[in-house]
Amino acid sequence: MSIEVQHVSKRFGSFQALEDVSLDIAGGSLTALLGPSGSGKSTLLRIVAGLEAPDSGAIRLAGADATPLAPQKRGVGFVFQHYAAFKHMTVRDNVAFGLKIRKRPEAELRARVEELLELVQLQGLGHRYPAQLSGGQRQRMALARALAPEPKVLLLDEPFGALDARVRAELRGWLRRLHTEAHTTTVFVTHDQEEAMEVADSVVVMNKGRVEQVAGPRELYDTPANAFVMSFVGRANRFGEAWVRPHDLELVPAPNGTTREAMVERVVHLGFEVRCELVGADGEQLAVQLTRDEADALELDRGQIVYVRPTRQTVFAPA
Amino acid sequence: MNVRRLDGARQERGTRLGLRFVALGYLLVVLLGPLSMVFWRSFDQGAGHLWRSLSDPNTVHAFRMTLIITAIAVPLNTVFGIVCALAIVRRRFPGAGAVNAIVDLPLALSPVVVGLSLFLLYGRTGWFGGYFERHGIQILFATPSMVIATIFISLPFVAREVVPTLREIGDEQEQAAHTLGAGGWATFWRITLPSIRWAVIYGVVLTTARCLGEYGAVAVVSGHIEGRTETATLRVQDAYENFDVPGAYGISLVLAAMSVLVLVAMTLLKPKEEAA
Numbered sequence: 001m002s003i004e005v006q007h008v009s010k011r012f013g014s015f016q017a018l019e020d021v022s023l024d025i026a027g028g029s030l031t032a033l034l035g036p037s038g039s040g041k042s043t044l045l046r047i048v049a050g051l052e053a054p055d056s057g058a059i060r061l062a063g064a065d066a067t068p069l070a071p072q073k074r075g076v077g078f079v080f081q082h083y084a085a086f087k088h089m090t091v092r093d094n095v096a097f098g099l100k101i102r103k104r105p106e107a108e109l110r111a112r113v114e115e116l117l118e119l120v121q122l123q124g125l126g127h128r129y130p131a132q133l134s135g136g137q138r139q140r141m142a143l144a145r146a147l148a149p150e151p152k153v154l155l156l157d158e159p160f161g162a163l164d165a166r167v168r169a170e171l172r173g174w175l176r177r178l179h180t181e182a183h184t185t186t187v188f189v190t191h192d193q194e195e196a197m198e199v200a201d202s203v204v205v206m207n208k209g210r211v212e213q214v215a216g217p218r219e220l221y222d223t224p225a226n227a228f229v230m231s232f233v234g235r236a237n238r239f240g241e242a243w244v245r246p247h248d249l250e251l252v253p254a255p256n257g258t259t260r261e262a263m264v265e266r267v268v269h270l271g272f273e274v275r276c277e278l279v280g281a282d283g284e285q286l287a288v289q290l291t292r293d294e295a296d297a298l299e300l301d302r303g304q305i306v307y308v309r310p311t312r313q314t315v316f317a318p319a
Numbered sequence: 320m321n322v323r324r325l326d327g328a329r330q331e332r333g334t335r336l337g338l339r340f341v342a343l344g345y346l347l348v349v350l351l352g353p354l355s356m357v358f359w360r361s362f363d364q365g366a367g368h369l370w371r372s373l374s375d376p377n378t379v380h381a382f383r384m385t386l387i388i389t390a391i392a393v394p395l396n397t398v399f400g401i402v403c404a405l406a407i408v409r410r411r412f413p414g415a416g417a418v419n420a421i422v423d424l425p426l427a428l429s430p431v432v433v434g435l436s437l438f439l440l441y442g443r444t445g446w447f448g449g450y451f452e453r454h455g456i457q458i459l460f461a462t463p464s465m466v467i468a469t470i471f472i473s474l475p476f477v478a479r480e481v482v483p484t485l486r487e488i489g490d491e492q493e494q495a496a497h498t499l500g501a502g503g504w505a506t507f508w509r510i511t512l513p514s515i516r517w518a519v520i521y522g523v524v525l526t527t528a529r530c531l532g533e534y535g536a537v538a539v540v541s542g543h544i545e546g547r548t549e550t551a552t553l554r555v556q557d558a559y560e561n562f563d564v565p566g567a568y569g570i571s572l573v574l575a576a577m578s579v580l581v582l583v584a585m586t587l588l589k590p591k592e593e594a595a
Contacts, residue, residue: 051494071497078498084491088513098499
């Protein structure tokens, strides 16, 4: 089911959460809404779900106007950052909730719940209460609950934000696989660019209530639409009007006219990759990414003077 | 270093014991002392006398009045309290702030003032008094005014218990229920009410206790007619003023026992893991 956001604006008191946002999300896609906090990404997701009403603009689901519809009439599944588990119900009753509301026959309901518990690897935990589960298990329960009524659209609001790094990585891969199997139109909100790049086919970068760019992960990184996207997605160094990625900076031991001088402040070894923090002559911070062989050849060390030359740079037309 | 720590620990224990002593002592002197006196004095002239004064038809009628009034006031105030709490916390309509302030009014007003204001409203020259009189409905000096007075007095307890719980659970579970297809009504019955049930039960217990014990407002509006508009608490005063001191204590004892029973019932109902 496709999602169309048409000229949506939303204001909370004096705070403009969304300003004339338009966006098309293709049916069956896996899309990330990426942006810093306060960029309006969660508000947009909640408006699509019907949990907030836009001040102006419209939401179309599968081509039909859904703006006046209550959330329960939209057929969307929603996963909350803090799980929103029904604390007084067992895991099984949580997952069965959407089916009970739809008055599905008991046998079908039981079979579907078992199938879902297996899918989220919670088989055997159906009799427990949410308080007896770990954070990762609770979020998987919330996913199974959202999937139970077979929604046409699955919306996830920072679904892995409250989990530790390992569980987060595991659930990311899991969400990816789930989408490959079911092809439900999926939109998730995140402020973690790595998460967006790793999981999504298409990334919507938002800032200050506006959409900055919509693109695939690779395109977003290689041809950012503007300085905000350049600096928010991946690291970037600024040379006056030009922006340079850390791996597009070359370090040479001697000056050659096109280089600038900098001092090594910190060298971080991350296996194959070496990250080097430099301070330029004007006190500006520079980040450089090298391979271990390159770093070894230069014998990089703290306090050393090196010479920096960009091999590729991007200049944006002034906004 | 070690010595000092020991000293600190000893001092801390001393403080804790002191606090416990003060709390228990206070309870003993202010609450349990008078209650046990009531118990003691009830049996002063033997169980036979106690039974005689309790089985007096007017006393039985007084208890029946108290129970009838409680049985009407508690369910009404429970429903009203939950609706009020939802209005205050979720602010679904304008004026919810005013509701929040007004709900507390019965706690601040003296019951006698409440009784008098009802007198002014439903009296022969009051705003509504004329209307009811023309239609032949007796409000004052009859059950209706006693019920209204009791409802007024016991109004805030359910709302006051439910409001903090509603705030604490937030509305994310309700939103989740909506996205899963549940409408407002289904969400209330399946999600909201089960989440606040212990607050509601506690509120009901407090309301019940308050209704059983109501005296001031009912005393003003009831007219205090023996065998007709007398509740158990009014009966206590009656017995006392007629020099039937053991009778007065006996009725008090039954009233206290009813309240304790309600409290015990709640404690037993409440499962252990939810008490935390």
